[in-house]
Amino acid sequence: MGVTLFIAFIVLIVLSVPISIALGLSSMIAVLLHTDMSLMVLVQKIFGGVNSFTLMAIPFFILAGNIMAAGGVSNRLVNFAGTLIGRLTGGLALVSTVACTFFGAISGSAPATTAAIGAVMVEPMEKKGYSKEFAAATVAASGTIGLLIPPSITMVLYGVIAGASIGKLFLAGIIPGLLMCLTLMGVEYAISRKRGYGGDAPASLKEIFLSFKSSILALLMPLIILGGIYGGIFTPTEAAVVAVVYGVIIGLFAYKELNFKKIMEILQNSGKSTAVILYLVATAHIFSYILASEQIPQQLAQLMLSVSSNPLMIQFMIMIALLFAGTFLDNAVAIVLLTPIFYPITVQVGIDPVFFGVLMVFALAIGQVTPPVGLCLFVACNISKVSIEKLSKAVIPFLVALIVLLVVLNLIPDVILYIPRHAVF
């Protein structure tokens, strides 16, 4: 039955059937051929897949991010980052990365982060004499920080599927997200130095203060979300809604770049993106039900354990699989497809679910900037009009640096687990 399931799935994918439907249909074929289970069960499983209050955090985080992006936040974050570090060698590249880190704390998605900051930064970088490819690679790679810095839609998905605490996952993403920011800045600095990309004139203290003041309302948003969740004031889903309302209020009254018509447009577009992700979650629910009932993860675990029983080896094998999967799967797809397979294995060898969740999101974040299917690359191509081939080449130094960081995080769990362990509220 497991073989039928995978063969059917792969054939459907090759035929270009949408992945959500391929997940449901391959399960249906396996059920029809090997059991006399009623297909009604499948419909119930699909329905049950999205009948979850926690999953509702996803549409609200998408909506909050889109509202903030339309409300004029990106410009303000870029200005603030600019006054802080614009003076350094490769200033504009560093500014892009720091602005992406700020923006990641508002948005839960990597492509959205690349789109928001890329739209503001690519042109000024070109004008300043940076190569187009380098500018595009910078915003593509920096966008992935958005997946690690809370809130993160990918982490919500993992948390729901693996049953891990979303609050803890969010906290655990902070340090790796910041390290990612520093690592990428290191790469940018080195390249800029070699190519002689200069910095801007240093900003005065007054300018720093003014740009801080104009972006403070946006920077407060993550504090409201995280503080609210850990203070026991709201659930992650409620925190996401509060973020939406907060975004609407500052967009309407403080930054005055939103109006009712724009909000309705954003609502509908965010609803559409939500449906794409959640439909996938719904149909994946049948798929993972069959995986579990056939004990496929357990069999895979046996196989891996026969190679090595060392948790670290298992961890690395999974990381390699994830990096590979990330090159052609969108990260939401990879999470809903692979968490039910890999999570039981990590439980068996005693790997912490929060630790593993962050590593998984990190590995898949790298997949967002690897060809052939890297959403951040596509977004950056669109903005900069650089071809995907040239961009794929320019992004290599960033990729190497991120993979090195991933290995380090694998070896030192305390880096990821420090905040969730020591956070006392």
Add this chain to the structure above:
Amino acid sequence: MYTILKRINKIADKFAKFIVSLSFGTMTLLIFAQVIFRYVFKESLSWSEELARYMFIWLTFIGASVATREKTHINVAMFVNNLKSPKVKKTFILLANVLSMFFLGVLVYYGFNIASQVLKFNQVSASMPFLKIGFVYFAVPIGSLIMFFNLIEINLAVIKDENEEGGLH
């Protein structure tokens, strides 16, 4: 026939988009009201969370039909796009769509079955006795039906070569 189908799909799409905005907007207001009631009025709403969840289910399945029409469902088009012969490519895309329609057909048939059964048993919501759970279940067959009809239209367009890219994206 084709023009009638096109017209029906257009109306269904408008309905679907309306449901997406309505349920998303209502969900947001419900959950926000829940927070306000708990902290400002010191009173917990018992029904807001459940109702919002049901709207979320409608948003997902009806919104998926909009995504089918706009071809925004995630797929791997790499193999199909690299096919040299346009004829083979067309066949692949038609086959993919017909297979998708089989899946959706099953969801329509069994979805209506389940929904009407649940409706018959008069199962009601725990916190809102006036709301029959059967209505929530209808999201699956209705959304699937709209997707099914959109795929017929897309297939006809592929056959007629109106749309080179065909398929779902």
